[in-house]
Amino acid sequence: MFSLSEENYLKTIYHLEQAYKEGVSTNALAEGMDTKASSVTDMIKKLSEKSLVKYRKYQGVKLSESGRKTAVEIIRKHRLWEVFLVEKLDFSWDEVHEVAEQLEHIKSEKLIRQLDKFLEFPSRDPHGDPIPNADGKFVVSNQTLLAELQKGNSGIFVGVKDSSAEFLRYLDKIQVSLGKLIKVIDKEDYDQSMIVEVDGLKINISQEVSNNLHIKMT
Amino acid sequence: MFSLSEENYLKTIYHLEQAYKEGVSTNALAEGMDTKASSVTDMIKKLSEKSLVKYRKYQGVKLSESGRKTAVEIIRKHRLWEVFLVEKLDFSWDEVHEVAEQLEHIKSEKLIRQLDKFLEFPSRDPHGDPIPNADGKFVVSNQTLLAELQKGNSGIFVGVKDSSAEFLRYLDKIQVSLGKLIKVIDKEDYDQSMIVEVDGLKINISQEVSNNLHIKMT
DNA sequence: CCTTATTTTTAGACATATCTAAAAATATTT
């Protein structure tokens, strides 16, 4: 199996690949791992020898098939534990990350299989991010960001992209909570702000905010 | 906080202290940690510098107050996770140990506080061992081994001492399961074997077996 | 009580994962 450090590198490379499709640079990875570029080079070499990444000097890294598989497994574990913490142990959205970062490295196939079952096979974590299934597949769904909706569209608020405590407090304040039906009443062309209706109340929402709300279309 | 290795040493010293009250020898600890005596000496020095153990060269170690506190916290976490695995994730008694060994090192006060609450403050783990409370206190109870009961006594079967898969299969076979009321009908003087009644059935049980069953007296 | 056996410690080495500082490669500017 892989060391804690190796697993964290794989996970970080996976996330950075979304933004850097051509390959993740050493510096970007150093920033993501909160370490020095030289340390990154060392670790990349190790991962490369284990065929977890494809690496050519000075050209950045990409995950190999087996590297991606491992990264997705870790992400699956992270997100399932987040669901557990919020749904069963009454954690709030902004408290789960640090603990899930630890729990994601526990090694036991049975543990995660049974946890998944216990949680009734959730498809999204508390932030609205999809949870890959046991085969590592992300099951697609009819989900989008509120910002993508047009005047007249509506959907269920199923998650947030920005899970900072600050943002969650803001949502609390405007009384927008998970599971609510949100309808777009009007959308301003000049700043993309919206007037939406939630529980019969009309609320004005900036694009910054609408970009952070995951909506499941009905 | 303490490293994984430090935590494992503290836990092992704690357990060995039950048998070696005068202090745990370097060799005993090496055996318990499955490592070499020289490694143990190195680690003991480190723990001693951190005031987690009391150590005089060639005289073995004892836990200090803070060392004992830390060890008990780890044991509390281990046992709570075992309850979780058995009660919520359908693990069997003989599968939980390895996973709990990993989970016991997760660092989050809130996690363990909420887990305890979620499990409704269990007082014993699936093997019948007591779970210290958040203050590190073992709440005493009216529990004993079946072997200690006399003719006519009865009590609830609340745990096993030997949790080998073999033994658990045997219990399954004779239909003795957790929570059952067991009454001692007769006890042989010459081999200490017993005839007990469970669910109206009379079963013959050897001393070897009765010595492995934790009973809560009613 | 002195010799032998056992236990424990020390000394020096190794692997992992990190760092700093310097060198090498690549990218950018003029």
Next chain:
DNA sequence: AAATATTTTTAGATATGTCTAAAAATAAGG
């Protein structure tokens, strides 16, 4: 395209936790 700036890699060092082999301390036996 040459000079400069940036990025990446290498080289050498450090901390943790382990090991082997040898030395030192303690325990046991005659």
